[in-house]
Amino acid sequence: MEEGKGRKIIMFPLPFVGHFNPMIQLARIFHHRGFSVTILHTSFNFPDPSHYPLFTFRTIPHNNAGGEDPMTQPDVSSMDLVAFIRLLRQTYAEPFRQSLAAEVGREKTVCCLVYDAVWVRNTEVAAEELGIRRMVLITQGVASFCAFAALPLLRDKNYLHIQASRLHELVTEVPPLKVKDLPVMETNEPEEFYLIATDMVKGANSSSGVICNTFEDLERLSLMDISSKSQVPIFPIGPFHKHNDNVLPTTKNIEDHVTTNWLNKQEPESVIYVSFGSLADIEEKELLKIAWGLRNSERPFLWVVRPGFVRGTEWLEALPSGFVENIGQKGKFVKWVNQLEVLAHSAVGAFWTHCGWNSTLESICEGVPMICTPCFTDQFVNARYIVDVWRIGIELERTKMDKKEIERVLRSIISKEGDGIREMCSELKERANVCLRKDGSSSKYLDKLVNYVMSFDSNALAS
Template sequence: MEERRGRKIIMFPLPFVGHLNPMIQLARIFHHRGFSVTILHTSFNFPDPCHYPLFTFRTIPHSNAGGEDPLTQPDASSMDLVAFIRLLRQTYAEPFRQSLAAEVGRGETVCCLVSDAVWMRNTEVAAEEVGVRRMVLITQGLASFCAFAALPLLRDKNYLPIQVSRLDELVTEVPPLKVKDLPVMETNEPEELYLVAIDMIEGANSSSGVIWNTFEDLERLSLTDISSKSQVPIFPIGPFHKHSDNVLPTTKNIEEHVTTNWLNKQEPQSVIYVSFGSLADIEEKEFLEIAWGLRNSEQPFLWVVRPGFIRGTEWLKALPSGFVENIGQKGKIVKWVNQLEVLAHSAVGAFWTHCGWNSTLESICEGVPMICTPCFTDQFVNARYIVDVWRIGIELERTKMDRKEIEKVLRSVMTKEGDGIREMCLKWKEIANVCLGKGGSSSKHLEKLVDHVLSFDS
């Protein structure tokens, strides 16, 4: 441990919650093994450093000479995600190069840069200029990465753009996915999406190593496929959040206490926890169908409705008068929860989720069955694996999400029909625990990763 003192790792996350959280978890893992960590973060969505006292944060200013951050202007909120990522990369390319050079020039030995895969070319050139080795963190699963990497090929084979008549057709190049499962998103710049995919692959292959928040047993076939094609070392050391150094004491705020107290009053495995992540939004009509479906299922539910989730409507304004009062103690609607704590609570019996990779891993680790309603990109791939490969969830497609279908699916998961799924969930929970234990695959890969990073300046 002592030999690593004074050795720094610089990290560069993408400024979205689903990307920042695993980067922070990885930072804790590195810190626990004696490295100091500096996080370079865009001025856009800059986090509160007070929440992360173990690390040093540096702000990367935007490059707009006019002074106003183009990513916070009114039109940015309505921009499609592909266009937004393009603008993000353009806005911070030169400021990142300058910030990295300044950080390296501070004198402390820098072992490497760990950057989010989406940044890629921005970080590759900058790292080469200052002579720092670059590793890549990929925040999606191995299976979804394989599918995303295949997008240019699938376009050439006419699977893309997706045709409604082919939605249920099997994609033989990336089984078990169907056409409707391909990791695409609505965008006015489809060619840019393919360029991002190509850039991620080339950037990963030109790096000094790729870190994955997954574990061998969960995605063994995808890992074998990627390993056979990869030119660089691969380190599947997940689930990040379950490493001992990521289990931290927390101080609860008032809202968390209220939520925990409500959960404590519910029967074991009786509550449906509902959350669709930090980016997805829905129409008011969809919101109302979800609300009535939850209500009519007669199952206790904890529903996270974050501000901005319903397009064009303030928080719960769309609900009929008296709806919240009518559900009483049967349901609870909140703006935010500590998801890790909620999924670990004995009262939670199912998780209705958008199938983001972080949420998927967290649910697997707690043995909680999933109801899958993916919204975009890798979420479709994750949902297919949850339902058909790992057999730990049931599908509830967004296009079929009326109140009667919602009620039917929720009841089926929470009754005896869901017992087989629940049994598989407990098996995967145990497998995840084993991989993190002494001699487990993730533990072994972590030791290899630490040795790999230390070798950079030897």
């Protein structure tokens, strides 16, 4: 493709895996359409550029004159996520402004800045000073974003002081959500969380446009809602990872081969794949409930337990002596997998997930039923849509988990009881495939997005 040849897009991802990956996938989409891409990335969690040879990476230095990165201080690891994001935004505000100015100074062909919605406070003034148009990437589902947009109203109506007696009450302002589904987070800084959430919405509305990793047939009503309340164009061009330019050859390591070989020995649609994402953590007692529930279900399972997932431990030390050995070939514990390959494997029959948006989309695209155990913020919204709107999963609340309930849910989703769910999964998988075809909705929106970005005058501010 030649459309964007000779033009550059600058991208600014949030340095967490769940935010970085969709930004990289979007970068590949732009590159495939002829644009060059430079990625400004914090010194915190800086990626290995050799893994992404298509792009130019620039490090944004931290603003600590003493030289040591404030994001790596010992007390940072004990912060809750909201406090951590606050520190992140403060640490990189001025360094980002300087890095963006330097990058624009290198090139006169910069079309726009594409940034993660969480960064809005770091980007607005800097981009305006340089006359650069801003495009926002929403890395969560549009339904979640609409719930964030409703937070001021919900706060005025006293929903956000969540009471145990109201957890199952329908929130009539944002159906089909119940009070327990509102995208909140346990934090010592509730006002800061509210500020981050409302900043995201305000920043999107003040930008030149919003790019969404979703597709029209999946979130049609939510897209209509956000479009009716926003003055900027919305581009639902997902699923990002299914675009042809994101289907890349991968080099498998020994662990990948071991996992694939184990999956190859399992019956079709028999394996429970378990992964709770890159940020959530659990207590030892929760690990034990999950482990015994998986064992007693008598279903084969593949469980990703990343190092540090269990608070206070390195990996599987909390499991009883001999537990892993007694499982034998019936279950497999790993520290990491290529999730896209696992979900696409014919042996996988269900995905027990935290309902992060990337995992949700990946499961939908492979037609895999979900067991939903959300941990925080938008994951609650995603779980409600998975269970009650799209009807492609079963709810298993974290607060109500015990080994008996886990055993019951795992057996039911793999058995004939789950046939209706599998049928809906197959239908939604086909819709995801259709949207990416030449005349599909996501393909058409991508053409509109490319033409829109091409129309930008790099010296003119967004109105």
